[in-house]
Amino acid sequence: MPQRSIFDITTDAQFEEAALESFRFQFENNSTYRSFCDLLYKHPSEITKSKDIPFLPIQFFKSHTILTSGSEPSVVFSSSGTTGSITSKHHVADLSLYEDSFRHAFAKAYGNPKDYVILALLPSYLERTGSSLIYMVDDLIKTSNHPDSGFYLNNLDELAKKLNSLDKSGQKVLLIGVSFALLDLVESHRFNLKNTIIMETGGMKGRRKELVREELHKILCNGFGVSSIHSEYGMTELLSQGYSNGNGIFTTPPWMKIYTRDTEDALSLLEGTKTGGLNVIDLANRFSCPFIATQDLGRVYKDGSFTVIGRFDNSDIRGCNLMSL
Known part of the structure; x- marks a missing residue:
């Protein structure tokens, strides 16, 4: 699916197709993400649903340059942070x-x-x-x-x-x-x-x-x-935003999707509306990484809307310290 076609997504089937194509592209072109997948023994041939795609811990945006091969950043966005803290950096190859x-x-x-x-x-x-x-x-x-x-x-x-x-x-x-x-x-x-x-x-x-x-x-x-x-x-590491018109219930555009993961087992997703860590698929992150395990806690509802309850107390996502940060 051409990268601009993500903005034409209107169905779940189209999202699934685009997400799986994006996963294959990342696996072949993003060395950091490929190493992460290899450590999990996850290969595109085994992934048939978007929810089974590995989600890269968001801390990698602090320690690595997350960028696909052959891409050059046209701008680098950075997160806010306290004095002396390490900030996230999002290398954006295609500002448009x-x-x-x-x-x-x-x-x-x-x-x-x-x-x-x-x-x-x-x-x-x-x-x-x-x-x-x-x-x-x-x-x-x-x-x-x-x-x-x-x-x-x-x-x-x-x-x-x-x-x-x-x-x-x-x-x-x-x-x-x-x-x-x-x-x-x-x-x-x-x-x-x-x-x-x-x-x-x-x-x-x-x-x-x-x-x-x-x-x-x-x-x-x-x-x-x-x-x-x-x-x-929204956040530095994403190129898409969710919006809430009240009561803290957020909705996402069709090229963005939220899942919840088990707070004790970061590699397992939750079913239903249980509280968990928020995983994000943002297909606009074509040349960085569209599959991110955030440090936010929340719930996802049947219609795809979600709430944000808070953040993890610890700085690293549990269960995801497979690669040296």
């Missing part, structure tokens, strides 16, 4: 594939960016380089082509004035913000928004005490005067 992925995913979830004023409150991301989130949001802001769309750093008074003014005018607004900054905003200003979507990207980034999702969303709902808080599920 990332752009196609987030543009298609956003359109499926929210429609045309031109219908919104898009405001971004992402100080922890703006204060460093290499953020894939900033790249995506900047593109959406430019696509919205509205003079009021833009980024805000510490100018909360200006943002509050803009939000209230736009909302009262009936303009559809999307405010994308990191959790701690949204809390700062509602603590210093009050809102009663009718035409605005609030989307949190998660994480306190060491600026505040971590809150469970229910508590965070309750505070934000009260502060902004909205009935629900939207969320974005």
Whole structure:
């Protein structure tokens, strides 16, 4: 399946075909992933379902250059981290594939960016380089082509004035913000928004005490005067995003799928809606690795939607230390 055809996927059968083709491509062209599969004695001839594909522990993005042979990175995205910590690096060979992925995913979830004023409150991301989130949001802001769309750093008074003014005018607004900054905003200003979507990207980034999702969303709902808080599920190591329009239930675009694995046996997937580690297939990761075992804990439902409950306490995924990191 040609790489752009993933955005035409509409059925489970098409996804399975594309995932298995991608697995064969990775096995033949990604030396790190091939070594991982060899240690598990997994070969494409034995894999007939996407759920049986080996998932590479996400820590490998910290210790290895995950890139298929013959590919050269056009950009390297990096994760945020505390001082002295090792950050993940995602070597992206085809930047246009990332752009196609987030543009298609956003359109499926929210429609045309031109219908919104898009405001971004992402100080922890703006204060460093290499953020894939900033790249995506900047593109959406430019696509919205509205003079009021833009980024805000510490100018909360200006943002509050803009939000209230736009909302009262009936303009559809999307405010994308990191959790701690949204809390700062509602603590210093009050809102009663009718035409605005609030989307949190998660994480306190060491600026505040971590809150469970229910508590965070309750505070934000009260502060902004909205009935629900939207969320974005993405990470440096992925080129696709899941979105939630409330209650922490995420859906994915058709070229992305989530599974849960046993927390005691990282190589075994769970059936039903049991809590487990989240494994992700992101077919947009064509030239890095589409099959990733994350450090997130959650549940996956019958319709493919999922929730994120938290993260593993330990830094390494149990059962996956088969290769030296």
